[in-house]
Amino acid sequence: MSEPYKPESDSSLEQLTPEQALEQADAEDEFDAELAASAVSELLERGDREAIRRWFEETLAADIAETLALLDPEKLRQAMKLLEREERARVFGYLPLPLQVEALAGLTRAEVTDLFNRMSADERADLFNALPESEQERLLPTLAQAEREDLRRLASYAEGTAGSIMTSDYATLAPQLSAREALEELRRVAPDKETIYNAYVVDEERRLIGVVTLRKLITAPPSAKVADLMETNVVFAYADDDQKEVAEKIARYDFIALPIVDREERLVGIVTADDAMDVAEEEATESFQRSATVGPLEVSVKDADVALLYRKRIFWLVLLVFGNIFSGAGIAYFEDTIAAHIALLFFLPLLIASSGNAGTQAATLMVRALATGEVQMRDFFRMFLRELAVALALGLTMAFAIYWIGLWRGGQEIALVVGLTMTVVVTVGSLIGMSLPFLMSLLRLDPATASGPLVTSIADVAGVLIYFGMATLVFRHLGG
Amino acid sequence: MSEPYKPESDSSLEQLTPEQALEQADAEDEFDAELAASAVSELLERGDREAIRRWFEETLAADIAETLALLDPEKLRQAMKLLEREERARVFGYLPLPLQVEALAGLTRAEVTDLFNRMSADERADLFNALPESEQERLLPTLAQAEREDLRRLASYAEGTAGSIMTSDYATLAPQLSAREALEELRRVAPDKETIYNAYVVDEERRLIGVVTLRKLITAPPSAKVADLMETNVVFAYADDDQKEVAEKIARYDFIALPIVDREERLVGIVTADDAMDVAEEEATESFQRSATVGPLEVSVKDADVALLYRKRIFWLVLLVFGNIFSGAGIAYFEDTIAAHIALLFFLPLLIASSGNAGTQAATLMVRALATGEVQMRDFFRMFLRELAVALALGLTMAFAIYWIGLWRGGQEIALVVGLTMTVVVTVGSLIGMSLPFLMSLLRLDPATASGPLVTSIADVAGVLIYFGMATLVFRHLGG
Numbered sequence: 001m002s003e004p005y006k007p008e009s010d011s012s013l014e015q016l017t018p019e020q021a022l023e024q025a026d027a028e029d030e031f032d033a034e035l036a037a038s039a040v041s042e043l044l045e046r047g048d049r050e051a052i053r054r055w056f057e058e059t060l061a062a063d064i065a066e067t068l069a070l071l072d073p074e075k076l077r078q079a080m081k082l083l084e085r086e087e088r089a090r091v092f093g094y095l096p097l098p099l100q101v102e103a104l105a106g107l108t109r110a111e112v113t114d115l116f117n118r119m120s121a122d123e124r125a126d127l128f129n130a131l132p133e134s135e136q137e138r139l140l141p142t143l144a145q146a147e148r149e150d151l152r153r154l155a156s157y158a159e160g161t162a163g164s165i166m167t168s169d170y171a172t173l174a175p176q177l178s179a180r181e182a183l184e185e186l187r188r189v190a191p192d193k194e195t196i197y198n199a200y201v202v203d204e205e206r207r208l209i210g211v212v213t214l215r216k217l218i219t220a221p222p223s224a225k226v227a228d229l230m231e232t233n234v235v236f237a238y239a240d241d242d243q244k245e246v247a248e249k250i251a252r253y254d255f256i257a258l259p260i261v262d263r264e265e266r267l268v269g270i271v272t273a274d275d276a277m278d279v280a281e282e283e284a285t286e287s288f289q290r291s292a293t294v295g296p297l298e299v300s301v302k303d304a305d306v307a308l309l310y311r312k313r314i315f316w317l318v319l320l321v322f323g324n325i326f327s328g329a330g331i332a333y334f335e336d337t338i339a340a341h342i343a344l345l346f347f348l349p350l351l352i353a354s355s356g357n358a359g360t361q362a363a364t365l366m367v368r369a370l371a372t373g374e375v376q377m378r379d380f381f382r383m384f385l386r387e388l389a390v391a392l393a394l395g396l397t398m399a400f401a402i403y404w405i406g407l408w409r410g411g412q413e414i415a416l417v418v419g420l421t422m423t424v425v426v427t428v429g430s431l432i433g434m435s436l437p438f439l440m441s442l443l444r445l446d447p448a449t450a451s452g453p454l455v456t457s458i459a460d461v462a463g464v465l466i467y468f469g470m471a472t473l474v475f476r477h478l479g480g
Numbered sequence: 481m482s483e484p485y486k487p488e489s490d491s492s493l494e495q496l497t498p499e500q501a502l503e504q505a506d507a508e509d510e511f512d513a514e515l516a517a518s519a520v521s522e523l524l525e526r527g528d529r530e531a532i533r534r535w536f537e538e539t540l541a542a543d544i545a546e547t548l549a550l551l552d553p554e555k556l557r558q559a560m561k562l563l564e565r566e567e568r569a570r571v572f573g574y575l576p577l578p579l580q581v582e583a584l585a586g587l588t589r590a591e592v593t594d595l596f597n598r599m600s601a602d603e604r605a606d607l608f609n610a611l612p613e614s615e616q617e618r619l620l621p622t623l624a625q626a627e628r629e630d631l632r633r634l635a636s637y638a639e640g641t642a643g644s645i646m647t648s649d650y651a652t653l654a655p656q657l658s659a660r661e662a663l664e665e666l667r668r669v670a671p672d673k674e675t676i677y678n679a680y681v682v683d684e685e686r687r688l689i690g691v692v693t694l695r696k697l698i699t700a701p702p703s704a705k706v707a708d709l710m711e712t713n714v715v716f717a718y719a720d721d722d723q724k725e726v727a728e729k730i731a732r733y734d735f736i737a738l739p740i741v742d743r744e745e746r747l748v749g750i751v752t753a754d755d756a757m758d759v760a761e762e763e764a765t766e767s768f769q770r771s772a773t774v775g776p777l778e779v780s781v782k783d784a785d786v787a788l789l790y791r792k793r794i795f796w797l798v799l800l801v802f803g804n805i806f807s808g809a810g811i812a813y814f815e816d817t818i819a820a821h822i823a824l825l826f827f828l829p830l831l832i833a834s835s836g837n838a839g840t841q842a843a844t845l846m847v848r849a850l851a852t853g854e855v856q857m858r859d860f861f862r863m864f865l866r867e868l869a870v871a872l873a874l875g876l877t878m879a880f881a882i883y884w885i886g887l888w889r890g891g892q893e894i895a896l897v898v899g900l901t902m903t904v905v906v907t908v909g910s911l912i913g914m915s916l917p918f919l920m921s922l923l924r925l926d927p928a929t930a931s932g933p934l935v936t937s938i939a940d941v942a943g944v945l946i947y948f949g950m951a952t953l954v955f956r957h958l959g960g
Contacts, residue, residue, distance in 0.1 A: 003955060026713070027793050029718075030725075037849075058713055059713065060713060060715065062734070069820065074781075128775070186698070187699055190698065190699045191699070192693055195738075196695055196719075197677050197694070197695070215670055215677070216669050218663070218666070218670065218676075218694075219667055219670045219671070233506070233538055233539065233540060235540065238509075241518060250752070250756075251757050251761065252542055253540060253542050254542070254754035256736070258675075271754045273753055273754075273757075274734035274753075277731050277753075277760070278731075280757070280761070281731065284764045285848050285852065288767075288771075288844055288848045289844060289845065289848065290767070290846070291768075291771070291844060292841045292843070292844030292845070293837070293840075293841065294841050294844065294845060296906075298851070299853050301845050301846070301848070301854060301855065302849060302855050302859065302863075305866075306866060306869045306870050309845075309866075309870045310873045310874060311814070313841050313870070313874060314874055314877055315832065316841075317837055317838060317841070317878060317906075318877070318878060320833065320834070320837050321830055321878060321881065321882065323833075324830035324833045325885070327829030327830065328828070328829055329826070331825045332825070333827060334824055335825070338822070338825065339819070339822060341937075342815055342819060343812075344809060345808075345811045345812070345815070345818065346809070347808055348808070348811065348828075349804045349807030349808055349811065349832070349940055349941075349944060350801055350804035350805060350807065350808050351938065352829070353800065353801070353803075353804045353807075353937055354800070354801055354804070356933070356936065357773070357797055357800050357933040357936075357937070358793070358797060360772045360933050360936075361773065361774075361793050361796075363772070364768055364771060364774065364932070365767070365772070365774060365781050366781070368765050368768045368769065368781070368960070369780070369781040369782060372761070372765065374780050374781060375780050375781065375782050375898045383782075389786045390786050390790055390793070393786065393790045394790060394794055394797060398800070398801060401798060401801065426797075435843075451564070451932075452932055453833075453836070453837040453840050453841070453845070456836065456837075456936060457833055457837070460833055462827055464829060470632050477599075
């Protein structure tokens with residue numbers, strides 16, 4: 001992250017002035033942050049602040065943030081100072097947290113205070129929590145009373161809860177207002193609110209009693225009462241609910257925002273749809289990583305260093321090795337059978353891989369279905385029976401295919417053993433793969449852990465034991 | 481899907497009247513669709529339509545849809561007729577497409593026409609496309625001219641493009657309007673529009689020249705001109721862009737909706753954030769399934785039947801078996817070495833599994849990073865070098881662990897072979913796993929295909945060859 005930005009090829013810049021490069025970066029179908037970053041970098045070196053300011057004005061905050069993130073820390077701080085105050089607060093919201101801390105270092109005390117007062121409540125709380133304690137203590141007294149209390153309250157919710165991702169910049173209305181008065185009120189508070197498209201109706205104790213959309217207020221007769229316009233069947237979440245539940249509710253009901261209440265059902269915040277989308281993205285990435293038995297990375301894969309990746313991967317690798325010692329022991333146990341029929345070895349990788357592959361397929365389908373809520377614990381029995389049918393069909397097909405290779409490599413008996421084994425290992429592997437995610441769910445672990453390597457390792461052990469067990473049995477009976 | 485709904489346990493219903501059950505289903509933190517469905521089912525049997533109507537009135541469309549989806553087709557059709565027309569159109573939007581077709585069968589011609597006129601443009605087009613051709617031809621003449629043309633236009637975009645998920649129910653404004661006039665216009669058109677929170681400013685040729693938010697219009701002085709209030713740096717997508725790009729832009733810029741233009745930059749539709757969220761969810765599920773080399777399922781995993789699952793899984797299973805024949809051939813090639821040192825077999829599963837596990841970890845990290853755009857093709861070389869460092873560290877750690885087991889099971893020489901092999905296979909497996917997603921990307925395939933079974937199978941072959949090759953070499957030199 002601290003590597004200074006170096007453009008990989010300067011060819012495009014050689015033909016373009018920095019101003020032209022910035023124009024081109026904006027004009028492309030997808031914003032070209034690398035091009036923009038090299039142009040901004042050059043303009044900073046030249047000291048042409050005006051050109052940068054002009055570009056800031058006509059560029060979206062998300063694009064500016066991506067550009068600045070590519071600059072080295074010193075230039076990031078210089079560029080940050082050129083941003084107009086309101087826009088700076090917006091750009092901050094799009095920067096990764098470590099870079100926000102970095103950029104803060106270049107601002108004066110007054111600028112930092114101004115920034116904190118302008119940032120949205122949830123982003124402000126995140127940044128505040130990322131600061132070293134000494135910084136926090138220096139900053140707190142400079143903030144307004146309301147912001148201070150807000151910070152303390154938002155910081156009190158545990159990571160991963162609805163409270164930790166909510167913002168307190170929501171608009172409330174009293175039920176007795178008319179539509180005209182309500183619109184007037186929303187117009188008045190709009191500058192400080194994250195959204196005014198949903199307004200929350202609360203009683204004197206701040207208990208949530210309804211929600212009304214700006215659309216409804218605008219299309220209603222001006223004298224209509226908020227109490228009559230509002231939707232009273234309000235969907236909400238508790239501040240200590242899992243953030244995943246919030247994202248699911250917003251997706252399910254197509255909401256712009258979801259109100260968050262405390263255990264006394266008093267409104268304490270809202271989570272907006274765009275924050276929920278970030279959560280959904282994060283959760284999908286974590287699930288994906290867990291499916292490969294990688295510990296959750298707190299930083300982006302691109303920026304993770306060697307030591308971090310090592311730590312996140314070594315635990316499962318070593319653990320799974322010990323699982324495979326059982327496979328080894330299984331093979332050692334059947335050494336006599338193997339020595340007598342060395343042709344069996346040809347089919348070993350193929351049989352245990354098929355068991356693992358079928359298991360991974362079954363596991364992944366269930367992992368995803370459990371994660372999206374499409375399948376529930378109570379569906380286990382039905383899913384198990386269906387998997388049995390699918391797996392038998394798969395196993396028989398593959399047994400048929402492998403039988404002829406067995407005949408060719410080792411004769412009638414080997415073909416029989418290999419065919420039988422294939423049917424059984426594909427079925428057993430599939431059932432293990434399909435059941436493990438349910439077991440993980442039952443143990444309150446992420447079902448994703450049960451796909452990939454874990455299933456493969458367990459299916460391997462089963463495959464070895466079934467194969468050589470089957471071979472020993474068949475050869476004994478056929479006197480081979 | 482055609483199974484009639486049977487509650488798994490009636491205990492809750494035995495104590496509750498259906499009316500109480502419905503109330504309880506609504507009151508729980510998460511809506512209890514199964515409880516509601518059994519209550520609605522009982523009320524339908526009793527013929528108590530009034531109770532159902534009352535419940536429909538106070539329940540959200542998404543919850544009604546989930547409940548009705550659990551009823552058998554006959555009851556679904558009965559319940560559908562009890563919905564008030566506007567609400568029915570909303571509920572239809574939340575039903576899975578096959579059930580929409582099912583439910584349509586119970587409505588009269590007039591009701592179908594009314595429904596089609598009320599549905600949002602994108603949902604209407606999806607349903608229309610799902611109908612058999614004869615139905616389509618019967619329906620078309622009953623629709624209004626505008627809806628007919630709309631249907632034809634929306635149906636003309638290929639599956640998976642921005643055009644296929646966009647809606648034509650967007651609000652446009654002329655640049656010369658004042659804020660007051662613009663608000664008046666939005667108020668007028670609101671009932672027919674999917675959103676009025678973003679309004680798109682177009683010139684006489686319908687070319688998109690700006691976007692203005694309702695929030696901006698409400699807070700602006702009433703006489704301010706739209707042309708001065710609008711954002712002119714508009715982010716948009718082309719109708720033939722990939723739907724994934726649309727979802728990414730909406731997530732990146734935190735938009736409520738993204739405008740879609742044709743190649744002449746004329747506005748033809750918008751994609752709303754909630755539709756983009758559905759796309760993101762769909763894409764994540766597909767990626768997940770591809771990572772287990774399962775073909776993309778067009779229906780939910782829960783509803784997929786045995787034959788469909790068989791078809792989606794058999795191709796890769798058989799293909800991967802043939803990959804593993806190389807492993808078998810490798811083993812057969814080294815039969816003499818193995819026969820002379822049968823203790824080597826103990827370590828075979830463990831070594832090839834470690835290669836596959838390390839490969840799966842590396843692959844999954846890259847798959848996800850490539851999918852979210854965090855890592856690009858041009859990062860390959862940097863990622864490769866980092867992976868080399870991580871993999872060597874992992875391999876050496878695991879070699880150290882396995883060395884002692886080698887010493888115990890087979891003595892000095894075996895320990896040496898096993899330790900060396902572990903270092904090499906973990907490194908090679910990791911580098912294969914890390915590179916494959918890039919290769920897939922280069923071939924314009926989904927990188928997700930490169931995680932899981934495919935990586936494991938390739939790593940297996942490499943593992944077998946490295947292991948026994950190393951063993952043959954070491955024993956030859958040490959004269960073992």
